[in-house]
Amino acid sequence: MSEIDALAGHRPDLQIDLVEQLRTTVERANDLLRALEGSFEATEPMVPKPAERIRELEHRLSTTDSDVKELASRLVESEHQSGRLMSLYVATYQLHATLSPPEVQATIAEIAIDLLGAQQFVLLLRREDGDDCEIALRQGLGPADRAPFSGESYAGGDKMVDATLADGLLRLGPTDDSSALAAVPLRVQHEIVGAIVLLKLLDHKPILRPEDRDLLDLLSAHAASALFAARLFAAKDRKLRTLESLVKLARGA
Amino acid sequence: MQPHKVLVVDDSKLMRKMFEVMLRQYALVYAADGREALDRLREHGDIDLILLDINMPNMTGLEFLAAMRSDPANAETRVIIISTEGREEDTARGLEAGADAYISKPFRTEQILDVISRLAASEPAAPAPEIPA
Numbered sequence: 001m002s003e004i005d006a007l008a009g010h011r012p013d014l015q016i017d018l019v020e021q022l023r024t025t026v027e028r029a030n031d032l033l034r035a036l037e038g039s040f041e042a043t044e045p046m047v048p049k050p051a052e053r054i055r056e057l058e059h060r061l062s063t064t065d066s067d068v069k070e071l072a073s074r075l076v077e078s079e080h081q082s083g084r085l086m087s088l089y090v091a092t093y094q095l096h097a098t099l100s101p102p103e104v105q106a107t108i109a110e111i112a113i114d115l116l117g118a119q120q121f122v123l124l125l126r127r128e129d130g131d132d133c134e135i136a137l138r139q140g141l142g143p144a145d146r147a148p149f150s151g152e153s154y155a156g157g158d159k160m161v162d163a164t165l166a167d168g169l170l171r172l173g174p175t176d177d178s179s180a181l182a183a184v185p186l187r188v189q190h191e192i193v194g195a196i197v198l199l200k201l202l203d204h205k206p207i208l209r210p211e212d213r214d215l216l217d218l219l220s221a222h223a224a225s226a227l228f229a230a231r232l233f234a235a236k237d238r239k240l241r242t243l244e245s246l247v248k249l250a251r252g253a
Numbered sequence: 254m255q256p257h258k259v260l261v262v263d264d265s266k267l268m269r270k271m272f273e274v275m276l277r278q279y280a281l282v283y284a285a286d287g288r289e290a291l292d293r294l295r296e297h298g299d300i301d302l303i304l305l306d307i308n309m310p311n312m313t314g315l316e317f318l319a320a321m322r323s324d325p326a327n328a329e330t331r332v333i334i335i336s337t338e339g340r341e342e343d344t345a346r347g348l349e350a351g352a353d354a355y356i357s358k359p360f361r362t363e364q365i366l367d368v369i370s371r372l373a374a375s376e377p378a379a380p381a382p383e384i385p386a
Contacts, residue, residue, distance in 0.1 A: 083362030090271045110267040113337060117359045204339030204357050
């Protein structure tokens with residue numbers, strides 16, 4: 001016996017009614033199921049599946065990782081740049097901080113040794129009354145060392161240095177014609193008044209680095225003008241003292 | 254702990270100016286040779302880091318180091334040698350003499366700051382405060 005028979009007994013009208021109610025209920029259930037399926041399909045693309053979510057997070061992580069690396073490398077570069085600028089600022093400041101010729105020479109030597117790592121170098125200044133250059137500063141060289149820079153003056157002989165003294169261009173060596181590592185022209189305004197010649201670097205600094213070029217350019221532009229200003233001041237100061245002494249003597253007499 | 258007061262011992266005015274610009278965040282005291290540095294140490298009892306050159310007139314950096322390390326009061330003072338003497342044996346000699354680090358000139362600014370930070374990070378623990386009986 002079916003369940004309808006059990007519920008309606010043997011009354012056909014009630015059976016028909018129940019069947020009709022059952023059909024309606026089933027149809028409503030189907031409608032609800034379709035509606036639910038539609039709603040699920042609509043929301044499904046918005047909620048990523050776990051694998052997709054993991055891929056997306058991995059991608060984001062890798063992007064963040066590369067951003068961090070790039071920022072770190074930029075930070076290192078900017079620290080390096082700031083160090084270079086600091087060296088240039090301090091070198092310029094110190095070159096012009098005094099009007100004493102020995103102190104300016106000492107600063108040139110300190111820049112060459114402490115900032116460039118030079119072990120042997122000479123500072124050549126062109127004499128006003130001749131074609132040769134005075135060796136104003138000699139560092140790390142004995143009197144008999146490294147001809148043609150061994151005497152009191154330099155009269156030519158190193159082709160790279162001679163070319164720099166002639167045309168005012170900074171040259172890096174060594175070359176076939178010269179064992180010098182660098183010939184740095186010294187300018188006062190547009191005139192070439194001498195050169196700094198680097199002959200040997202400290203053992204632990206085998207080569208000039210790219211950033212050293214900035215310091216060489218700075219020496220080229222500032223060393224001679226600082227030294228000439230100091231020498232001019234010293235000469236004027238000497239003259240002034242001589243005149244003052246003469247005036248005193250004249251008054252005393 | 255970062256150092257507070259730093260003694261710069263170098264006969265080069267250029268280098269003293271360099272440290273002045275580089276280490277603006279610290280209180281700096283200067284000396285031009287080892288003898289002057291000993292005077293500065295006596296005058297300022299609270300120096301916790303020394304940047305020391307080797308080749309100086311009157312008293313070299315290594316002579317100064319031996320003299321200062323012989324005083325137990327300076328046992329905790331950190332010393333960084335900064336010198337143009339850059340061979341391995343120079344470094345070994347400096348560290349044996351009592352320096353905590355050795356940097357050869359020419360240096361990069363970051364090197365100095367890195368070593369100062371490293372020394373600050375590896376600073377021995379401060380003694381425990383005394384508990385009253």
